Amino acid sequence: MIDRRVLGKVLGLGAGAAAVSPVGLPGLWAAQPASASTGAGSGAPSTASSAVPAAGPGAPAAFARPRQIRAGLLDVGYAELGPAHGPAVICLHGWPYDIHSYVDVAPLLAGEGYRVIVPYLRGHGTTRFLSRRTMRNAQQSVIALDVIALMDALKIEQAVLAGFDWGSRTADIVAALWPERCKALVSVGGYLVTDREANLRPLAPGAEHAWWYQYYFATERGRLAMEDKTLRHDLTRLVWGTVSPTWAFDDATFERTAAAFANPDYAAVVIHNYRWRLSLADGERRYDALEKRLAARPVIGVPALTLDAERDPFTAPGGGAAYRDRFTGPYEHRTLTGIGHNLPQEAPAAFAQAVVDVDRL
Numbered sequence: 001m002i003d004r005r006v007l008g009k010v011l012g013l014g015a016g017a018a019a020v021s022p023v024g025l026p027g028l029w030a031a032q033p034a035s036a037s038t039g040a041g042s043g044a045p046s047t048a049s050s051a052v053p054a055a056g057p058g059a060p061a062a063f064a065r066p067r068q069i070r071a072g073l074l075d076v077g078y079a080e081l082g083p084a085h086g087p088a089v090i091c092l093h094g095w096p097y098d099i100h101s102y103v104d105v106a107p108l109l110a111g112e113g114y115r116v117i118v119p120y121l122r123g124h125g126t127t128r129f130l131s132r133r134t135m136r137n138a139q140q141s142v143i144a145l146d147v148i149a150l151m152d153a154l155k156i157e158q159a160v161l162a163g164f165d166w167g168s169r170t171a172d173i174v175a176a177l178w179p180e181r182c183k184a185l186v187s188v189g190g191y192l193v194t195d196r197e198a199n200l201r202p203l204a205p206g207a208e209h210a211w212w213y214q215y216y217f218a219t220e221r222g223r224l225a226m227e228d229k230t231l232r233h234d235l236t237r238l239v240w241g242t243v244s245p246t247w248a249f250d251d252a253t254f255e256r257t258a259a260a261f262a263n264p265d266y267a268a269v270v271i272h273n274y275r276w277r278l279s280l281a282d283g284e285r286r287y288d289a290l291e292k293r294l295a296a297r298p299v300i301g302v303p304a305l306t307l308d309a310e311r312d313p314f315t316a317p318g319g320g321a322a323y324r325d326r327f328t329g330p331y332e333h334r335t336l337t338g339i340g341h342n343l344p345q346e347a348p349a350a351f352a353q354a355v356v357d358v359d360r361l
Contacts, residue, residue: 052108052353062256063103063118066126072149073134077126078119082110087183088156089355090147091118094165095270096236097342098125098260100253101164104348105355112356117159119150121166123269125260136265138273139283140194141290144173151181162355164188164307164343166273176298177290184303184358186351188343189314190333191306191323193294196279210313213239217274226267233258244340246311303330303361305354312341330361 066077079099089109091102099118106116120127121143123136147170151159160183161171169192175182176193202208208215213235216222225231237254240247260266275281283291304327308315316322320333334354336347344351 052112052349052356061103063099063106066099066120068126069150069153070130071153072146073130074122074146074149075128075130076119076146076150076153077128078117078150079106080115080117081106082115083113084115086110086113086115087359088159089114089116090151090156090159090161090171091116091344092147092161092163092167092170093118093121093124094163094167094342095273096239096257096261097165097345098257100257101342101345102348103345105344105352108349108352109355112352114160114355117150117154117156119147120260120263121170121269122146123263123265125263127263129265135284136268136272137284138269139276139287139291140169140173141287141294142283143170144177145287145290147171147174148178148181157181158183160184160186160355160359162186162344162351165341168192169194172300173294175300175302175304177293179300179302182302184305184361185300186305186307186354186358188307188309188351189312190308190316190320191297191300191326193297194277195295195297196277197295199277200279214274214278217271218278218280223267223271226270229262232261232267236261240342243313244311244342244346246338247340247342247346297326299326299328301329303358305332305334305358305361307343307351307354308333308335309339309341309343309346310335310337311339312343314341332357332361 063079066079068075068077070076079102091105093099093101099120102116102118106118109116122129122138129136143166147161151157158181161174163169163171163186165188168187168189171182171185172187172191172193175185213222217226225235236258240249240254272281276283306320306323306327308320319335324331324333334350336343336350339347339350
């Protein structure tokens, strides 16, 4: 999940986040309310440029069987919706989630004419390593390189990148290091590039408490739990309920996603990701140059729209103030009230609207 560096405080929202409904979206935003959207330093609420209709009764309950393509070190499983020659949008999921975080977002964007690509990240779903000898590495630069390789394989020169959790971090990195490949960015939680040096310093107890599973994964008990089917199932479901306290998901919704955790490399990838963040596991030296660039906290100059979820325990207070200086291009920020960590699945129309709007910044 999101980087500890942004968690100076985790309780409450910044003062002055007045609730407002963007014009043109009365029905949508009545169901998925948003607070003030602050433009690039203007301090004035922004309005959505066009209305993305909410998903109708014919929206899919699940994606069709994933497609597969060899890309870099992986055979990537991915869902694709929309016209083959439409402008590309790549939606990136987090942990403990899968492509179904976008099962309602994708048809909305496809209906707006976008070619929507939703890949399983390494270690998830039908994505597989091509070689048994490849390190099951999940350091941040490697997952970003997976996205670049996927774009190359699909012959996508440039795309709008949109993500949450691991997906936000990955999209942020591509936007920062390869801006020519990122037309625009939607990032839930803002600037999530991992700062491993900062992660060595303790947070306030309340913030540390929210990260209980990260420290659990640092132990052999945590590793064994992730390798055990029943314990993994119960742990991930507990995380869902904790970080999305207002989301009334049912058993079928969780089980649909939990199927992606049966990937044979799932435990290894997840454990390495969280241990690497805390400097408890090494990455690969061939990625040191990229990690050095990321350690300098590079700015993001592409058009960007950041989203905060009010009920997400990892959302920093202040309406995006903690990371505003990392975005130097056209920029907008929105906070969704009453929404938890899995923002695309909890508020799909609001997320889809953000993609449409950032594409026009």
